[in-house]
Amino acid sequence: MGTFFLIATFIFIFESCNKKKExxxxxxxxxxxxxxxxGINAAYMKITNLSDKDETLLSIDCxxxxxxxxxxxxxxGxxxxxxxxxxVLIKPGAAMVFEPGGAHIMLLKSKHDLKAGQKISLNLHFQNAGIKSLTGDVKKIEDEAK
Amino acid sequence: MRKNIFIILSAFFIVTSIANCKKEPPKLDMFPELGGDFTLTDQDGKNFNLKDLRGKAVILFFGYTNCPDVCPITLAKIGAAYKKLGDSADGVKTLFITLDPERDNSQKIKKYLSYFSYGPIGLTGRLEDIVKVTGLFKVLFVKRLTGNTNGYLFDHSTAAFLIDTKGRVRHLFGQNDRADTMATVIKVLLKQG
Incomplete structure (x- = not known):
């Protein structure tokens, strides 16, 4: 029983160390x-650079x-x-915020109209982190206006 | 002990002063250098004159349908202000004047504005007529080629003009004004008539 716990603890420590920090x-x-x-949509999000190196967002595809x-x-004026x-350069510890009325991601020439409630996949290409795929919600802009 | 009482009293005085310091009510002004009547074409292809809306409060905004961010957000924010106004919203009309008559004909504007539930009126016309109207409201716009599939975009003034029931500009909403601020100012205007 003691041996079992010892092995389990070792596995846990090994896995924790091995897990790459995002x-x-x-x-x-x-x-x-x-x-x-x-014919134009906009995408918004917040990207935080948690690493200790500069990160650059090179492109997005959808x-x-x-x-x-x-x-x-x-x-x-x-x-x-x-x-x-x-x-887009993101300094270590800093965040890039794409938000309504500010910096934004312009999406051009849509193949299909997007409806609120749908989900859409986006691939973000970073210089160091490579490709990060994510799913965004499609929202009605009138519901987001404050 | 006396020092402590003094500190407590001072703190009490500061707190009550802050509590009593009411937020300034939104101000309406006169802008004699801005505005004036004009005629353009509405989304149904009919002549429209600003005079047609006498007796209503009017929000006037210049933009274009291929605008990715500022224009739809402003139109959406005006929609949110309408919701906050409730029944009073019946006394308010919104005009959207295109800065891009080359692409924004009546049909396109009609289709675009049908998206916004509060029924804004879309206006287009010949470029020279639109330039005259931008001149009346001192609105600046610059066409800029982008080299992308969108072709070009506009840098443009983002103010939305609040016009009273007599056709006079009384307030300018900026990009940072929230829908609740807009609704509050519009309510003040509606009360004054």
Whole structure:
């Protein structure tokens, strides 16, 4: 019995040590429901770099869209300027927040209209962490506006 | 002991002062340099004049249907403000004027706006007519080629104008204004008429 516990403890310690610490935390991923006649959707999420190295989000792909782009938003004198970012650098311990009215992921040329309540798969390509696949909720923008 | 009583009294005074310090009520102003009547084409292809909405409070917003973020969010936020207004929302109409008449014809705007439950009115027209209207409201917009499948986008003023029942601009909503703030300001305007 004692031997059994000893082995079990060793296995537990070995597994705990072996478990690779996640370098990224991706939260609250959601995509806007398609607005008829628009052809453009936006994706939002929060990505935290938990590692001690710089991380770069290189691209995003999604089966339902031809392309995806990262856009930053800056307001100058009441004029909102949108700029495409080739990639997104996330410093160690820092978070990149894509949110309504701020930086966002623009999804272009959808193959099918998205309806609220659906789930959608997104693949995020990172320089160090490689591909991270996740599922986002499709939401009606009117329900998210505060 | 006396020192302690002084500290307690001071703390009490500060706390009660903060509690009594009411939040400033939303302000309505006059903007004589902004606004004016105009005629454009609505989503049914008919002539529309701002005068047609005399007697209603009007929210006026400039945008375009291919806008990925700011325009749908602003329209959605206005929708959320309508919900907060309840029955008073009957006295409010929203106008969405496209900055992209090249792509946004009446049919496209109609389809786009049908998504928003509170029935905003969509307006388009010839570019020169739209430029005249942006001039009235001092709205800036710049077309920018993107090189992606979307072709181009616009940098544009994001203010939404609140117009009173007599057709005068009385308040400007900014991007950071929340739906509840919008509803509160609109209520003040509706009370004043």
């Amino acid at each position: 370098s990224l935390k991706i939260e609250n991923a959601w995509v806007t429901e398609s607005i008829p006649g628009s 089966d339902n869209f031809e392309t995806a782009e990262f856009h930053s938003m800056t307001e100058e 009441g004029v909102m300027k949108m700029n495409q970012m080739d990639s």
